[in-house]
Amino acid sequence: NAGVTQTPKFQVLKTGQSMTLQCAQDMNHNSMYWYRQDPGMGLRLIYYSASEGTTDKGEVPNGYNVSRLNKREFSLRLESAAPSQTSVYFCASIRAGRGGNQPQHFGDGTRLSIL
């Protein structure tokens, strides 16, 4: 039972390079989320997808784009990486058919450094 799988686990980029972070869940969840985690700042929501075919901005969307490829997969793209985007990125999902009373399931994160 894999849960939420994120790839890659680690990545080092140069300023200006682009990359896509991948996330897939095998729990038939409807909603998926991308967060960034920085020291002392908790988790900040970048983008989310309430259901297949929809995406919405979160608290810190600038510099990022997302794609909900299908029900299982939700990717995060950095078009032109900046040092301020150095962070740990987490993907999460929620069980289908429910609203706010369900806990989120998290992947193990992608540790991204931008030089």
Add this chain to the structure above:
Amino acid sequence: AQSVTQLGSHVSVSEGALVLLRCNYSSSVPPYLFWYVQYPNQGLQLLLKYTTGATLVKGINGFEAEFKKSETSFHLTKPSAHMSDAAEYFCAVSVDTNAGKSTFGDGTTLTVKP
């Protein structure tokens, strides 16, 4: 909009001592409340949740939390700390109308001294 404040970014206790991690929330509608734990180099894992009903909620690893509406609090406790409890803990609030989005506190790092 909802918000969460975790009081104390670092808490240190001795093994066997009481653990108390504080969380206060703000919400204009009845909230759903969660505590998550994060071990190094891992994602967040659910410890416990409050939705409706009994205000004292028991979770995994001997943790529990009490929802106090009058104090807008959801503090996490454990009677006796174990070395394996050392981790970062996050309180989160969600409401029913926001596509399952949660707002997280800044986290509290728990250190357990032998």
